[in-house]
Amino acid sequence: xxxxxxxxxxxxxxxxxxxxxxxxxxxxxxxxxxxxxxxxxxxxxxxxxxxxxxxxxxxxxxxxxxxxxxxxxxxxxxxxxxxxxxxxxxxxxxxxxxxxxxxxxxxxxxxxxxxxxxxxxxxxxxxxxxxxxxxxxxxxxxxxxxxxxxxxxxxxxxxxxxxxxxxxxxxxxxxxxxxxxxxxxxxxxxxxxxxxxxxxxxxxxxxxxxxxxxxxxxxxxxxxxxxxxxxxxxxxxxxxxxxxxxxxxxxxxxxxxxxxxxxxxxxxxxxxxxxxxxxxxxxxxxxxxxxxxxxxxxxxxxxxxxxxxxxxxxxxxxxxxxxxxxxxxxxxxxxxxxxxxxxxxxxxxxxxxxxxxxxxxxxxxxxxxxxxxxxxxxxxxxxxxxxxxxxxxxxxxxxxxxxxxxxxxxxxxxxxxxxxxxxxxxxxxxxxxxxxxxxxxxxxxxxxxxxxxxxxxxxxxxxxxxxxxxxxxxxxxxxxx
Amino acid sequence: xxxxxxxxxxxxxxxxxxxxxxxxxxxxxxxxxxxxxxxxxxxxxxxxxxxxxxxxxxxxxxxxxxxxxxxxxxxxxxxxxxxxxxxxxxxxxxxxxxxxxxxxxxxxxxxxxxxxxxxxxxxxxxxxxxxxxxxxxxxxxxxxxxxxxxxxxxxxxxxxxxxxxxxxxxxxxxxxxxxxxxxxxxxxxxxxxxxxxxxxxxxxxxxxx
Numbered sequence: 001x002x003x004x005x006x007x008x009x010x011x012x013x014x015x016x017x018x019x020x021x022x023x024x025x026x027x028x029x030x031x032x033x034x035x036x037x038x039x040x041x042x043x044x045x046x047x048x049x050x051x052x053x054x055x056x057x058x059x060x061x062x063x064x065x066x067x068x069x070x071x072x073x074x075x076x077x078x079x080x081x082x083x084x085x086x087x088x089x090x091x092x093x094x095x096x097x098x099x100x101x102x103x104x105x106x107x108x109x110x111x112x113x114x115x116x117x118x119x120x121x122x123x124x125x126x127x128x129x130x131x132x133x134x135x136x137x138x139x140x141x142x143x144x145x146x147x148x149x150x151x152x153x154x155x156x157x158x159x160x161x162x163x164x165x166x167x168x169x170x171x172x173x174x175x176x177x178x179x180x181x182x183x184x185x186x187x188x189x190x191x192x193x194x195x196x197x198x199x200x201x202x203x204x205x206x207x208x209x210x211x212x213x214x215x216x217x218x219x220x221x222x223x224x225x226x227x228x229x230x231x232x233x234x235x236x237x238x239x240x241x242x243x244x245x246x247x248x249x250x251x252x253x254x255x256x257x258x259x260x261x262x263x264x265x266x267x268x269x270x271x272x273x274x275x276x277x278x279x280x281x282x283x284x285x286x287x288x289x290x291x292x293x294x295x296x297x298x299x300x301x302x303x304x305x306x307x308x309x310x311x312x313x314x315x316x317x318x319x320x321x322x323x324x325x326x327x328x329x330x331x332x333x334x335x336x337x338x339x340x341x342x343x344x345x346x347x348x349x350x351x352x353x354x355x356x357x358x359x360x361x362x363x364x365x366x367x368x369x370x371x372x373x374x375x376x377x378x379x380x381x382x383x384x385x386x387x388x389x390x391x392x393x394x395x396x397x398x399x400x401x402x403x404x405x406x407x408x409x410x411x412x413x414x415x416x417x418x419x420x421x422x423x424x425x426x427x428x429x430x431x432x433x434x435x436x437x438x439x440x441x442x443x444x445x446x447x448x449x450x451x452x453x454x455x456x457x458x459x460x461x462x463x464x465x466x467x468x469x470x471x472x473x474x475x476x477x478x479x480x481x
Numbered sequence: 482x483x484x485x486x487x488x489x490x491x492x493x494x495x496x497x498x499x500x501x502x503x504x505x506x507x508x509x510x511x512x513x514x515x516x517x518x519x520x521x522x523x524x525x526x527x528x529x530x531x532x533x534x535x536x537x538x539x540x541x542x543x544x545x546x547x548x549x550x551x552x553x554x555x556x557x558x559x560x561x562x563x564x565x566x567x568x569x570x571x572x573x574x575x576x577x578x579x580x581x582x583x584x585x586x587x588x589x590x591x592x593x594x595x596x597x598x599x600x601x602x603x604x605x606x607x608x609x610x611x612x613x614x615x616x617x618x619x620x621x622x623x624x625x626x627x628x629x630x631x632x633x634x635x636x637x638x639x640x641x642x643x644x645x646x647x648x649x650x651x652x653x654x655x656x657x658x659x660x661x662x663x664x665x666x667x668x669x670x671x672x673x674x675x676x677x678x679x680x681x682x683x684x685x686x687x688x689x690x
Contacts, residue, residue, distance in 0.1 A: 037588050038542065038570035038579045073570040073579075074542040080636065087640045098540030104574050107540065174651045194652040224652055235639045246652060292637035300638065334557070356653065374653050 038073035044101035050113040053147040061184025092116035118144040127479030129378040135159035151178045157372045163212035172196040172373035188230035196222040205259045207391035220250040237288040246279040271355040280316035283308035298339040301329040320351035338408040346400025359399035364431040366474040388450045396433040403429030426458040510682040518608040526602040528678045542570045549609045554620040561610030623682040628674035
């Protein structure tokens with residue numbers, strides 16, 4: 001009886017999987033892409049050529065085949081070989097060929113690679129605001145250090161001091177090192193060092209103006225790093241765990257206060273220990289990405305979640321925990337020429353977290369200037385679209401965004417002219433940022449107390465061999481406001 | 482002035498890319514009612530260029546996926562969709578080509594490469610729709626989308642995955658959970674298929690008896 005049930009289950013699973021692969025309403029094709037046929041071959045040797053910078057062993061580790069394997073000439077592993085090598089990211093092209101081996105049925109696989117530049121420009125920072133008349137910086141990386149498959153990267157940013165009292169020249173630098181696959185295994189390792197020499201503006205008067213006179217800044221310095229391990233649970237999923245050690249030096253004003261429009265003066269919590277303090281945390285995160293095209297996606301989804309805990313038990317001066325999560329889903333329309341996408345992200349900070357670990361308003365409102373390597377570069381207030389609470393906080397311990405976006409393909413190219421494609425998009429969303437304590441205690445109506453608002457964004461994304469260019473409203477506002 | 486410049490840049494990029502885009506080629510096709518089906522005959526030899534033709538003899542498999550879509554004349558929603566898969570692999574020891582076609586139960590062996598090309602690129606009486614889905618007198622057209630060595634989405638996602646992997650994170654992690662994921666500059670693109678051919682038939686209809 002149990003055997004019958006097992007057979008039925010297997011049949012049902014087979015039917016379900018066959019059904020899932022088959023488009024509705026189509027007759028079953030007699031031949032599938034995954035069917036194997038052709039002669040049986042034995043791989044006698046694998047010869048790799050064309051690699052001058054990348055070590056041959058790095059390529060060999062990525063191959064799904066090895067000498068001694070016996071398989072059909074149409075075996076999926078042979079078909080996947082080219083893509084497994086391309087997936088390393090070090091080659092512009094990979095070509096495969098086969099020649100006769102030493103005896104009948106034996107073959108030699110020839111893999112020829114064409115290397116590409118692996119130096120990448122990750123990000124450019126520039127702009128001007130009240131807080132800084134100009135800032136400039138770049139983040140670059142090399143994905144194949146000395147041909148060892150190790151990624152190294154880093155960034156530098158400088159921001160000139162603005163009109164805010166107490167502000168100073170700000171600069172920050174970061175160095176990162178990562179090996180996504182230790183000895184070709186599913187395990188990887190990463191580490192980073194960051195140094196920040198900044199001045200943090202905070203509001204001392206008013207509630208929503210951008211006037212520099214309503215702000216004051218205090219100097220601080222952060223130096224620290226992260227190190228951890230990664231594990232590729234599947235080809236599309238990665239789990240990471242790490243440790244962070246950071247030293248903060250802050251010259252905080254004595255008893256900082258904010259003068260409200262009513263004339264009332266209230267004290268401000270700057271969420272930092274005066275003088276020198278230490279942050280020690282442990283973190284765990286997971287990332288699953290099924291998008292076929294991460295630049296102009298029209299299908300697939302991405303899930304990210306991360307938890308971080310700092311405690312005196314591991315030497316931290318701050319006892320806190322953070323939990324961040326993000327989910328993005330793209331639904332293709334019109335044969336993937338357009339798509340509707342839904343994006344939701346949020347975070348919660350619990351306990352006595354340092355200011356820099358709390359959620360910054362530009363993290364959730366895309367129409368504001370984002371932080372660059374931790375430096376705050378703007379004091380602009382968010383656009384008041386809904387007429388909700390006017391004095392929205394710069395930092396909070398509860399925040400998130402929800403976005404609905406429509407994107408449509410303008411064109412797709414094969415890359416012959418160094419242009420791969422372009423999309424226009426329009427999106428609307430809502431964001432919210434609050435201190436949990438303020439949600440409990442309020443002195444206005446519910447609507448006027450809600451720390452939420454709307455935002456909209458639209459523009460064009462162009463994917464080229466030289467880079468991904470975003471001509472969007474948020475990108476423009478984030479540099480000059 | 483700045484606005485004009487921005488518009489000019491966008492237009493220039495767009496025009497470059499449009500010239501590079503896949504185009505739909507109008508082709509005269511032959512339609513016949515056979516049994517309960519509408520069948521089509523045409524040629525897709527333009528799918529192969531010199532490199533693709535040479536690749537037939539490498540010993541690695543070449544796959545052709547033929548997708549057909551029948552549309553009513555004034556609609557973009559297909560009323561019938563079909564798919565056929567053809568494959569060939571060169572047996573380097575026997576020095577013959579093993580060809581598997583959608584309508585043959587067993588692969589056939591072929592001696593000459595030119596004969597392989599003919600087998601792969603001839604669409605001969607391929608069913609594209611059931612007659613009951615094609616009302617008499619109404620006008621339709623057929624679109625044929627042919628892919629040489631298509632890459633499945635999972636493989637594409639795996640290949641492109643390295644793009645979204647940076648060199649690890651810095652001190653601040655919260656920001657990466659919000660905003661745009663687009664932060665990668667230079668990168669190579671993996672095409673969905675080695676080559677793509679898109680054909681569109683002349684309008685056709687089933688005459689009333």
